[in-house]
Every structure is written in C-alpha cells, then in structure tokens.
Amino acid sequence: MPEPxxxxxxxxxxxxxxxxQTRTIALVGASASPVRPSHLxxxxxxxxxxxxxxxxxxxxxxxLLGQPVFGRLADLPGPVDMVEIFRNxxxxxxxxxxxxxxxxxxxxxWMQLGVRDDAAAERAEAAGVTVVMNRCPKIEFGRISGExxxxxxNSRMLSSKKPILxxxxxxxxxxxxx
Numbered sequence: 001m002p003e004p005x006x007x008x009x010x011x012x013x014x015x016x017x018x019x020x021q022t023r024t025i026a027l028v029g030a031s032a033s034p035v036r037p038s039h040l041x042x043x044x045x046x047x048x049x050x051x052x053x054x055x056x057x058x059x060x061x062x063x064l065l066g067q068p069v070f071g072r073l074a075d076l077p078g079p080v081d082m083v084e085i086f087r088n089x090x091x092x093x094x095x096x097x098x099x100x101x102x103x104x105x106x107x108x109x110w111m112q113l114g115v116r117d118d119a120a121a122e123r124a125e126a127a128g129v130t131v132v133m134n135r136c137p138k139i140e141f142g143r144i145s146g147e148x149x150x151x152x153x154n155s156r157m158l159s160s161k162k163p164i165l166x167x168x169x170x171x172x173x174x175x176x177x178x
Contacts, residue, residue, distance in 0.1 A: 007121060007134075010132060015140045015144060018107075018110075019140065019141055019144065021081065022081040022108060023051060024051040024079075024081050025053065025082045025137075026055050026070075026073060026076060027041070027053065027054055027086060028084065028087060029085065029112075030054030030055060030059070031086075032062075037112075037136075038086040038112075040138070041084075041112075041137065041138045042065055043065055044141075045138065046065055046067070053067060054067055054069040056071070057072060073099055074098065079102070079103075079104035079106070081108065082106055082108040082110055083106045083108070083109050083110070085110065085111045089111075089115050089116055089117055092111055092116075092117040096120035100123065105128065105129055107129065108132065109124050109132075110131075110132045110135065111131070111132065111133040112134075113139075115133060115134060116133045
C-alpha cells in the first residue's frame with residue numbers, strides 16, 4: 001500500500017487500497033445503541049461484505065448485529081486486517097499498544113473522526129502498520145464508491161465509468177467486485 005506523507009490528508013489511492021485489501025475489522029468502541037455512530041459504521045461495513053468484530057468490555061459475551069462481542073483486542077479469536085478505534089484520542093494510545101501486542105499485527109490502524117494520537121501513530125508505523133487518523137471508513141467507502149453522491153455530497157470523485165454494484169441490492173455501490 002502507498003504510504004501517506006502526513007496525517008492531515010491521505011491520497012485516495014491509499015484509502016482505496018486499504019478498503020479493498022481489508023477483509024476483517026476489529027471495531028473498538030462498538031455500541032449497542034442504534035443511534036450511535038459506531039453502531040451505524042458497524043452495520044454499514046457488515047452490509048458491504050466486511051467481517052466486523054465488535055470490541056467493547058461492557059458488551060463482551062453478547063452479540064451485536066449478529067456478531068459476537070469481545071471485551072478487548074487480546075480476546076479476538078484470530079487475526080484482523082484493521083483495528084478501527086471508536087474511542088477518544090486519550091484512549092487511542094492504549095488501544096494502539098494493545099493492537100501492536102497482538103500475535104499477528106493488523107495491517108491498518110484506523111482512528112475515527114476526531115481521534116488523533118501522533119505518538120501512537122508513530123509507534124504503529126515503526127512496527128510496519130499503516131495508520132489513518134481523523135477519518136471514517138464508512139464515509140470514505142461511500143466517497144470512493146460514489147454512494148455518498150446520492151445525498152448531494154461532493155465526493156471529489158468524477159468518473160465516466162459505470163459504478164460497480166455491490167452483490168446485494170441495487171442501491172449499493174462497491175469499490176471492488178467482492
């Protein structure tokens with residue numbers, strides 16, 4: 001994957017590569033409340049074919065959107081491609097350290113909108129993990145695929161190519177043929 005030059009802006013090629021190559025996501029800070037952004041992102045990413053593993057100590061042992069919830073990253077049943085952090089910036093460093101302690105490192109650590117920890121990002125990148133901060137994979141998927149344009153949002157993506165439809169539903173676009 002191409003490496004970002006700084007954490008203020010990411011090339012579309014990097015975001016597309018991450019979203020195309022990622023198959024499993026550990027979503028740290030998943031919420032059972034259907035109005036919480038982490039719940040909406042979990043539901044959206046599941047609907048786009050990603051394997052999403054919710055991580056929340058308060059919900060451990062339960063299910064969320066049909067997925068078993070784990071209390072911490074160390075409890076995950078296997079490796080994940082991405083660790084998505086849906087906690088505040090103060091908690092991000094500890095979560096990054098927990099991700100770096102996993103037996104198999106994730107390829108990507110993604111910090112949600114408003115979440116940034118440059119020191120933690122530096123530690124992860126030193127270990128060979130790609131880091132994205134202050135971005136939402138749901139929004140980026142919608143922007144890259146063209147779905148977000150349906151709502152009148154300027155996606156900064158113009159193309160004369162016909163969008164790739166997702167396998168389920170006629171109103172869902174994909175970034176790759178899953």
